[in-house]
Amino acid sequence: MKIIILLTLALNAFHGFGIVGEKPAGYSQIYVIFINGDRAGKETVTEKIDDNGDRVALSDNEIYLVEGLKTNRMAFSTRMVLDDRLLKPKSYEYKYDTGTTGDSCNVVIRGTEITRTLNRGGATSTVTSKFLPDMVILDFNVYHQYDYLVRKYDSKKGGRQLFSDFIPLIGNDIPIALTFLGDSDLSYGNESIPVKNYKIEFVGLRSGTVTTDRNGRLVRLMMPDQNLEVVRDDLIPQNR
Secondary structure (H helix, E strand, O other): OHHHHHHHHHHHHHHHHOOOOOOOOOEEEEEEEEEOOEEEEEEEEEEEEOOOOEEEEEEEEEEEEEEOOEEEEEEEEEEEEEEOOOOOEEEEEEEEOOOOOOOEEEEEEEOOEEEEEEEEOOEEEEEEEEOOOOEEOOOOOOHHHHHHHHOOOOOOOOOEEEEEEEEOOOOEEEEEEEEEEEEEEEEEOOEEEEEEEEEEEEOOOEEEEEEEOOOOOEEEEEEHHHOEEEEEHHHOOOOO
16 A cells, blocks of 8 residues: 555656656747738747756747838847746847848846847947846847746736846847736637736837736737737737
């Protein structure tokens, strides 16, 4: 009987915690970008845990911008490495896939310093500044990064919470505020899912609303002053 009990406990531990040393399952998502109510591009993101135990997020982004009678395509890819437990950024890469100059941006965090190297039009510039404890990297046109900001929000504290957002393009940080607005059910097309709603403020620049699922994953982003809407692909009706 004792042996049976021990075997049962061992099996329960196996099913509850997984095989020792096994990596967590990966994650992937597609977001559709709307500008002025029209489809304007998409973002495809995948996440994995690397051999160092860090979270690695890769994205491919494509946006079509209309300027007068001309439509310009902007495509780029990103790679962010974060501490998996704290979601603290360790490095970030941004590479343009359009154009001929190979423009890119690289950010590396070492201790209390954050260094950004920008390659644009064949010229390189480097900026180093202080890495703050509450700092995040949330690029304006990279939408899955809202996941990492929202999951830093202290739900027990509530209210309006401030973070420092390092913007790679400018090589400096700006204050960003997140305020929890409440839970609701989001109906979009034929789907209805429980969500959490937040007000997002790039302080002094723009504001909007961020809607996530119960795991803190982006479902919908609205930026009215930009006529921008970003929605998880599986929620969009086929006729839109």
